[in-house]
Amino acid sequence: MADEHAHGTQQPQGKDNLIPGVKHVVAISSGKGGVGKSTVSSNLACALALAGAKVGLLDADLYGPNIPMMMGCTTGPEQKDGKIIPVENYGVKLISMAFLVPEETALVWRGPMVHQYLQAFFRDVLWGELDYLLIDLPPGTGDVQLSLSQMVPLAGAITVTTPQEVALYDVRKGMAMFQKVNVPLLGIIENMSHFVCGHCGERTEIFSYGGGERAAAKLDLPFLGRIPIDPAIRDGGDTGHPIVVADPASPQAEAFRDIAKKIMGALSGTEKTGLSVDSLLKKIKQPFSTN
Numbered sequence: 001m002a003d004e005h006a007h008g009t010q011q012p013q014g015k016d017n018l019i020p021g022v023k024h025v026v027a028i029s030s031g032k033g034g035v036g037k038s039t040v041s042s043n044l045a046c047a048l049a050l051a052g053a054k055v056g057l058l059d060a061d062l063y064g065p066n067i068p069m070m071m072g073c074t075t076g077p078e079q080k081d082g083k084i085i086p087v088e089n090y091g092v093k094l095i096s097m098a099f100l101v102p103e104e105t106a107l108v109w110r111g112p113m114v115h116q117y118l119q120a121f122f123r124d125v126l127w128g129e130l131d132y133l134l135i136d137l138p139p140g141t142g143d144v145q146l147s148l149s150q151m152v153p154l155a156g157a158i159t160v161t162t163p164q165e166v167a168l169y170d171v172r173k174g175m176a177m178f179q180k181v182n183v184p185l186l187g188i189i190e191n192m193s194h195f196v197c198g199h200c201g202e203r204t205e206i207f208s209y210g211g212g213e214r215a216a217a218k219l220d221l222p223f224l225g226r227i228p229i230d231p232a233i234r235d236g237g238d239t240g241h242p243i244v245v246a247d248p249a250s251p252q253a254e255a256f257r258d259i260a261k262k263i264m265g266a267l268s269g270t271e272k273t274g275l276s277v278d279s280l281l282k283k284i285k286q287p288f289s290t291n
């Protein structure tokens, strides 16, 4: 397949950049639901803010927007002159579909509607100047991902996975989708990597271990790091206190901070990161084993 676009930050197909004040837009994706994508997004946003960056978090998971709960934001945004002011907590500006659509409303998302809502998230929200805008995508590949790539310049995409084989298959599919829309791939995060017993310290590899790293190596992508499966991380999400801010001295928080550092490093020289579209396509065509 010919690569007719330049590598590096992907340019939107629309005429205007809807968020000119944002330096780096980073999409956070997953092959399937429940792997901890929103948990990772909220903790990374907090870690970036703690590092002194101006950070926004857009919860574009239209099918299950739970970032406001995870970020401890219970009240919706205010408006000013017809524009939406993002809510803010832990130094992160946040907008979510959960603010706009009542929880009990069952919406059937159709392509044009997805596009319209996403556009409003960029055009009608006063994001202001940001170093990073993280976008928590719905799982899988679909209308949101495609619309997004047409609307704003994406500095890169990150994929969150659990380490087992079945999840890794979905990673490849997700990568192929980003490849199609020419978004640079910043790397893979392995979540729920292993469990360390709080009582005896024994380590258990619940979903096997290291699959994310092996997949990254096979696809020639950066491996950004692994996050353990840990009740404190789940609890942080449930109570609206991400572990990065709730217990900054914990090893779990450190794991998130390390990943945030890698992302900052990678984006400070975007053109050097991510895999070229052609070489990625070659890799994706090769089957890989996790051994």
Ligand code: ADP
Residues within 6 Å of the ligand: 030, 032, 033, 034, 035, 036, 037, 038, 039, 040, 066, 191, 192, 227, 228, 229, 230, 231, 233, 234, 235, 237, 238
């Ligand atoms: P996704 O966005 O991929 O659907 P979530 O971030 O909503 O996944 O996580 C699904 C569930 O798993 C949530 O209850 C969350 O608190 C929990 N969870 C996510 N990551 C971890 C982790 N590393 N350790 C423990 N629980 C986790």
